[in-house]
Every structure is written in structure tokens, then in C-alpha cells.
Amino acid sequence: MVGSPRGAYLKAAAPAACLAAAGFASAASQVAAMREIGVAFDGSELVIGSVLGAWLLLCSLGMAAGSALSRAAGPDRLLFPLLAALGLVMPATLLATRLMPAVLARIPGEAAGFSVSVLASSAALAPQCAILGALFPAGLGALARAGAGSPAAAAYMAEAAGFLLGGAASTFVLIPFSSSSSAALVCSAATLASAAAWAASRSRWSAAAPAACLAAAAAACAFATGPADRWSRSFKHHGEEVLKTLDSKYGVFTVTGVAGQRNFYANGGLVWSSDNPSRAEEIVHSALCSHPNPEDVLIVGGGVRGALREALKHPVRKVTCVDLDPVPVREGMEFLGEADRAALGDPRARLEFADGRRLVKNSEPGSSDVILVDAPDPTTGRVNRYYTSEFFAEAARALRPGGRFCIGLSSAPGFAPDALRRLFTSVAVSLRSAFGSVMVLKADSAGWVFIASQAGPEPDAAELAGRFADRSISADFVGPRWFRTAAARPEGGALLAEALADSSAEPNTDLKPLCYLLHFSFSRLRFGSGAVQERATPGVLLALACAALAAALALLLRRASGRSAVRAAVFLSVFCAGAAAMVGKKSGRPGAVRRLAAALSGLAALSASAAALAGPACGLPGLWPAVLIASALAAFGAFLGVIYPLAVAAAGGPETESGPAAYASDTAGAAAGCAASSALLVPIAGMPGAVAASALPVAFCAAVLWAVYASRRAGPAA
Numbered sequence: 001m002v003g004s005p006r007g008a009y010l011k012a013a014a015p016a017a018c019l020a021a022a023g024f025a026s027a028a029s030q031v032a033a034m035r036e037i038g039v040a041f042d043g044s045e046l047v048i049g050s051v052l053g054a055w056l057l058l059c060s061l062g063m064a065a066g067s068a069l070s071r072a073a074g075p076d077r078l079l080f081p082l083l084a085a086l087g088l089v090m091p092a093t094l095l096a097t098r099l100m101p102a103v104l105a106r107i108p109g110e111a112a113g114f115s116v117s118v119l120a121s122s123a124a125l126a127p128q129c130a131i132l133g134a135l136f137p138a139g140l141g142a143l144a145r146a147g148a149g150s151p152a153a154a155a156y157m158a159e160a161a162g163f164l165l166g167g168a169a170s171t172f173v174l175i176p177f178s179s180s181s182s183a184a185l186v187c188s189a190a191t192l193a194s195a196a197a198w199a200a201s202r203s204r205w206s207a208a209a210p211a212a213c214l215a216a217a218a219a220a221c222a223f224a225t226g227p228a229d230r231w232s233r234s235f236k237h238h239g240e241e242v243l244k245t246l247d248s249k250y251g252v253f254t255v256t257g258v259a260g261q262r263n264f265y266a267n268g269g270l271v272w273s274s275d276n277p278s279r280a281e282e283i284v285h286s287a288l289c290s291h292p293n294p295e296d297v298l299i300v301g302g303g304v305r306g307a308l309r310e311a312l313k314h315p316v317r318k319v320t321c322v323d324l325d326p327v328p329v330r331e332g333m334e335f336l337g338e339a340d341r342a343a344l345g346d347p348r349a350r351l352e353f354a355d356g357r358r359l360v361k362n363s364e365p366g367s368s369d370v371i372l373v374d375a376p377d378p379t380t381g382r383v384n385r386y387y388t389s390e391f392f393a394e395a396a397r398a399l400r401p402g403g404r405f406c407i408g409l410s411s412a413p414g415f416a417p418d419a420l421r422r423l424f425t426s427v428a429v430s431l432r433s434a435f436g437s438v439m440v441l442k443a444d445s446a447g448w449v450f451i452a453s454q455a456g457p458e459p460d461a462a463e464l465a466g467r468f469a470d471r472s473i474s475a476d477f478v479g480p481r482w483f484r485t486a487a488a489r490p491e492g493g494a495l496l497a498e499a500l501a502d503s504s505a506e507p508n509t510d511l512k513p514l515c516y517l518l519h520f521s522f523s524r525l526r527f528g529s530g531a532v533q534e535r536a537t538p539g540v541l542l543a544l545a546c547a548a549l550a551a552a553l554a555l556l557l558r559r560a561s562g563r564s565a566v567r568a569a570v571f572l573s574v575f576c577a578g579a580a581a582m583v584g585k586k587s588g589r590p591g592a593v594r595r596l597a598a599a600l601s602g603l604a605a606l607s608a609s610a611a612a613l614a615g616p617a618c619g620l621p622g623l624w625p626a627v628l629i630a631s632a633l634a635a636f637g638a639f640l641g642v643i644y645p646l647a648v649a650a651a652g653g654p655e656t657e658s659g660p661a662a663y664a665s666d667t668a669g670a671a672a673g674c675a676a677s678s679a680l681l682v683p684i685a686g687m688p689g690a691v692a693a694s695a696l697p698v699a700f701c702a703a704v705l706w707a708v709y710a711s712r713r714a715g716p717a718a
Contacts, residue, residue, distance in 0.1 A: 015142035021194035023162025041117035053674030062133020075141030083195035137660035152659030185222035280306030287406030300356035302374025392434035425499035461487030592649035597705035607695035
């Protein structure tokens with residue numbers, strides 16, 4: 001039976017199942033870890049992309065170590081301790097990520113720098129990534145001993161299939177219905193169960209029994225993580241009592257209390273405090289007093305932060321407040337003040353849960369008198385979508401004649417004046433590209449308050465103060481005198497005039513998110529931590545562009561939909577589905593160099609085509625951008641599924657040696673690509689430029705291989 005095809009198949013199924021379990025754990029734990037890193041370090045997508053690059057690099061180093069250990073100890077003996085260690089390390093990694101702010105002695109409200117975030121996150125992830133990397137050569141070696149026909153292709157396919165399953169589980173179960181802690185424990189249970197099964201298949205019952213017990217314990221604990229979540233997240237909020245933690249598919253929300261004040265945090269950043277209504281008063285009354293008769297008002301964000309409450313103090317007919325996520329509104333209602341709860345029940349108020357960018361784009365032309373965006377500064381891709389020329393043009397179409405658009409931008413006069421001026425200029429120029437008239441008020445809490453319209457001129461301080469008084473509005477911080485002071489501050493008008501007169505100023509756009517780099521530069525100077533270089537030589541860009549495409553396409557997706565973890569998991573799954581479907585196709589050794597060169601040429605052509613079509617694709621209506629991006633990722637995954645076994649075949653030698661080496665090179669290049677996309681290519685060249693740059697090193701490698709192939713063909717004839 002052992003020598004029969006069925007026996008060989010069953011013998012190879014055990015190590016393949018172990019690799020699939022590792023792939024599942026890698027996908028699901030990666031999504032959970034990136035969410036927690038964003039919370040711990042207030043990280044933007046640029047930080048997350050660099051950390052993902054570090055993840056891949058650490059996995060590559062783990063593969064090198066795993067290859068050496070497999071040769072020394074034997075892959076059969078190595079699989080169980082690696083799987084068991086991975087099952088124990090994953091919950092510990094999540095805890096280490098949450099403890100990191102306390103370890104670094106960060107005070108509440110202090111922003112971590114780019115290098116600190118990446119290095120600290122890499123240190124927390126290192127053990128888990130090293131084990132994940134070491135599992136691949138161990139599993140490949142076990143498949144080779146089991147008699148698999150093409151062990152490298154079989155190992156790649158098994159891990160990709162597990163990754164696909166992990167991405168699907170994150171998409172449909174773990175993210176929508178559980179927390180990151182639950183996801184880590186589910187991954188731990190799956191990995192420990194596979195370790196127990198592997199030990200049982202080798203009749204090592206003394207090892208299988210405790211592993212199975214630990215798997216059952218991890219699975220049981222996954223359903224009761226509430227107290228542990230509150231305790232572990234308290235390290236992020238030193239000196240504050242964590243009252244509630246809320247996990248949703250859009251992020252992690254935390255409510256804290258200190259001295260009777262309630263603080264709301266979204267993905268680690270403070271979005272609202274119950275005892276600080278001044279920002280809402282400044283931005284809302286500035287926007288609505290700029291219009292002589294604001295009947296229909298649209299507020300994007302800020303509903304529970306007081307914007308809705310303040311807007312209803314004006315003689316409005318309807319106020320529509322749109323927020324992306326219903327979880328913090330519904331679950332955090334108990335922590336709102338009486339006035340905010342009453343505002344949500346006002347018959348003039350309408351609360352919608354949708355993507356604000358998409359809602360504005362799909363609004364009927366001339367449907368609003370005032371559109372107010374109460375959003376944080378453009379520090380992430382999701383928020384940057386509300387500061388671009390394209391969004392301002394969409395808002396202008398949705399306004400009635402004489403309508404007003406309002407958005408705020410924080411300011412810190414004592415810090416980084418040059419970087420702040422460039423950020424201000426980019427937003428002002430972007431507004432002017434869509435509106436005929438722009439004015440700015442210098443507020444105390446809201447920073448710069450931009451007010452724009454098509455008609456103009458904008459009202460002066462006396463007119464704003466008069467409308468506020470005529471409407472008999474009662475506010476704690478804003479009044480007629482406040483308008484006169486804010487409009488009279490000379491720095492606002494002078495800075496705006498300078499910005500609009502700068503002919504070299506670039507607008508912030510969807511495909512080239514300039515405010516990313518500018519705000520990052522501002523934060524770097526403000527908090528004294530090295531971030532990204534604003535200029536890089538073409539040689540550096542070329543060397544680090546190896547796998548830039550995946551990160552750029554992910555940011556294109558964020559621009560198209562604004563969604564985060566769920567869509568990320570879906571697209572990771574689609575990418576791996578393409579790889580799993582095509583791995584092993586045409587992987588025979590004869591002609592491997594020619595086929596590898598042809599596959600790389602196709603991948604380079606696909607990258608160039610994706611770069612050319614990125615802009616038009618993102619402008620399509622409905623779900624078309626997501627569908628096209630998913631199709632591109634599936635195609636890229638299919639190419640990589642073909643390239644990996646061809647590279648192993650072209651390298652020659654035993655697959656137990658060339659397979660791990662090829663995979664380690666793959667992950668190392670992907671690490672460089674993630675780092676290059678996040679820190680250099682996307683901020684400097686824009687997203688289409690990052691995708692195009694990924695084609696250059698691929699085309700170079702293809703040209704080298706075609707030359708090698710041509711020389712080999714010419715050799716015998718010569």
C-alpha cells in the first residue's frame with residue numbers, strides 16, 4: 001500500500017496540509033497584525049507597507065535558516081517543533097504589538113516617527129516571521145521525502161491554497177465578527193492542530209496529545225477575548241481607563257475615560273473628546289454662516305463629534321450626516337452627551353452609513369447648499385481621498401448655485417513652517433482647481449478652515465458675525481467676536497494669496513497623493529524621527545521597484561473604495577488564488593530558461609498595461625474599479641504561479657535546495673518592493689508611476705534571460 005500511488009498521495013498529503021495550515025495562519029495573522037500595528041503606532045498605509053516589507057524580509061531570512069536546519073536535522077523532525085512554536089508565538093506577537101507603546105514610553109497623544117514604527121513593529125514580528133519562513137523549506141523537504149513529483153511546485157501550491165483560505169476566513173468571518181485577538185487565537189488553534197496531526201501521523205503520541213490540548217484551549221479562548229482586549233489596549237492609553245473596545249471591518253475603535261471626559265480613538269488616533277467641542281463649533285458655524293440660507297446640509301464625518309449638533313442650531317431643513325462605519329456610532333451611543341444624543345433623534349437629521357466620497361460622487365447635481373467635511377488631516381490614503389482635486393470637483397457638482405464647501409486642516413505654527421506651508425499650498429491649489437473662490441479662516445482648534453464656492457466673493461468677517469447673531473445661535477466658543485478675530489488674522493489671507501500665486505505648486509490628486517508625502521515630512525520634522533526621503537536617484541528607485549505593483553494596486557483600491565481590512569483580505573486571496581491555480585504549469589526542465597524569459601516578459605507587459613490603465617479604471621462608476629483591480633491581481637498571481645516553478649527548474653540542482661532559495665529571493669524582492677512603494681515610489685511618482693516602475697526590473701531580468709537563451713542556442717552551432 002505504501003508503494004502504491006494512493007499510498008504516496010496520502011504520504012505527501014500530510015506535509016502539504018502542514019504548509020496549508022502555515023499559509024492560512026500567515027494570511028489571517030498578517031491582517032490582524034497590520035490592524036494592530038496601525039493602532040499602536042497611528043500608522044498610515046506608508047508605514048503599513050514598509051512593515052509588510054519587513055515581514056517579507058524576515059520570512060526570507062527564516063527560509064535561509066530553515067534550509068540549513070532541514071539539512072542538519074531532517075525536515076520530518078523539524079515540522080512539528082516549527083508548527084508548535086508558531087501556534088504559541090502568534091498570540092504573543094499580538095500582545096507584543098499592543099505593549100510596544102508602553103515599552104517605548106510614549107505619552108498619550110505623542111506620534112511615533114516612521115523609523116520607530118517600522119523598527120519596533122519588525123522587532124515584534126520577527127519571531128513569527130522567522131518561523132513562517134522556516135516552515136517552507138521544511139515542508140518542501142518533507143514533500144520530497146514523501147515522493148511528490150515536483151516538491152517545489154507542490155509546496156508553493158499548498159501554501160498558496162492555505163493563504164487563500166486564510167484570506168477568505170479573514171474576509172467573511174474573522175474581521176466582521178471578531179477581534180484581532182480572536183483571529184490570532186484561531187490561527188494558533190489551526191496551527192497547533194496541524195502540529196498534533198503531523199505528530200500523530202508519525203505515531204508520536206506524546207507530542208500530539210499536548211499539542212491537541214493547546215489547540216482546543218486556543219479555540220475556546222477565541223470566543224472570550226473582551227477583558228483581555230481591554231487590558232492589553234490600555235497600554236496604548238496610559239493614564240486613561242479603557243471603557244470599551246470595538247472591532248469592525250473598518251478598524252479598531254476605543255473609548256476611554258479620564259476625570260469624567262470621554263475620548264474616542266479610531267485606529268489609535270484621537271478623533272473626539274467630550275469636553276472639547278470647540279473644533280466642531282469653529283468648522284460648522286464657519287461653513288453655515290458663509291451661506292445666507294443653508295437649507296440642505298451634507299456633513300461627511302464628524303456626526304458623533306458634535307458637527308451634527310452644531311449644524312442643527314441653524315435654520316436648516318435637512319442635515320445629512322454620513323459616516324463610514326456604524327459600529328462606533330451605535331455601540332458608542334452610551335458615551336455621548338445628552339445634546340449629541342438629542343441631535344441624532346432630531347427629525348431634521350438623517351444619518352447614513354456609507355463611503356462619504358462615493359455618496360458625494362453619486363449625489364444629484366445641485367442637491368446641497370453646504371457640504372462640510374469634518375475629517376482628520378490627510379495622513380492616510382482613506383482620508384487623503386477627501387483632500388484631492390477630484391473630490392473637490394465632485395463636491396462642486398453636488399452644490400447648488402451659491403453653495404459652499406468647507407474643510408479644515410490642522411496647523412502648528414511653531415513646527416516645520418516650510419513643510420506646513422507646502423501642505424497648505426497643495427490643499428489650496430486643489431480647491432482652486434474646482435472652485436472659483438476660496439477663503440480661509442485661522443481657527444483656534446480647527447486650524448485652517450477653508451471655505452470655497454463657485455460664485456464668490458466670500459463673505460467678510462462682519463457678514464459672518466452678523467449671520468451668526470441674526471440666527472440667535474448659542475455656542476460656548478464661537479460668537480460674533482470670534483469671526484472678526486479669525487478673519488482678521490493676517491497669516492491666513494497672506495498664506496492663501498501666496499499659495500494661489502505659486503505657479504509651481506502641485507495639486508493633491510487621487511493618483512498622486514502629494515499630501516501623503518507633505519504631511520509625512522511635516523510629522524517627521526515635528527516629532528524628530530526619520531521618515532522618507534523626498535528625492536531619490538533613479539538608480540535607487542529602479543533597484544527597489546522589484547515588487548512595487550502589489551502595494552500600488554492596494555492603494556489604488558483604497559482610493560477607489562475607501563475600505564480597509566476586508567478589501568485587503570479579499571485582494572490578497574484573489575492574488576493567491578491566481579498563484580495557486582497556475583503554479584506548476586509548464587514547469588518541466590527542458591526549455592525552462594526560455595519559458596521563464598517569456599513569463600517575465602508577459603509580467604512586465606502586464607505591469608506597463610496596468611500603469612497605463614490605472615487612471616481611467618479608477619474613474620469608472622460603481623464596482624468596476626474593484627473588479628478591474630481584482631482581475632489585475634489575479635493575473636499577476638497567475639504569472640507568479642508560473643514563474644516560481646520555472647525559476648526552480650532553470651536553477652537546476654535538487655529542488656530541496658533550489659526551491660527554498662527561489663522562494664527566499666521572491667520574498668526578499670517583495671520586501672524591497674513594499675518598502676520602495678511605501679517610502680518612495682507612491683509619494684514621489686504616484687500610484688501609476690509605482691506600477692510602471694515595477695515593470696522595469698522585471699523587463700531587465702527578462703532581457704538577461706533572453707540573452708542567455710540566445711547564447712545557448714547559438715553555442716552548438718558555433
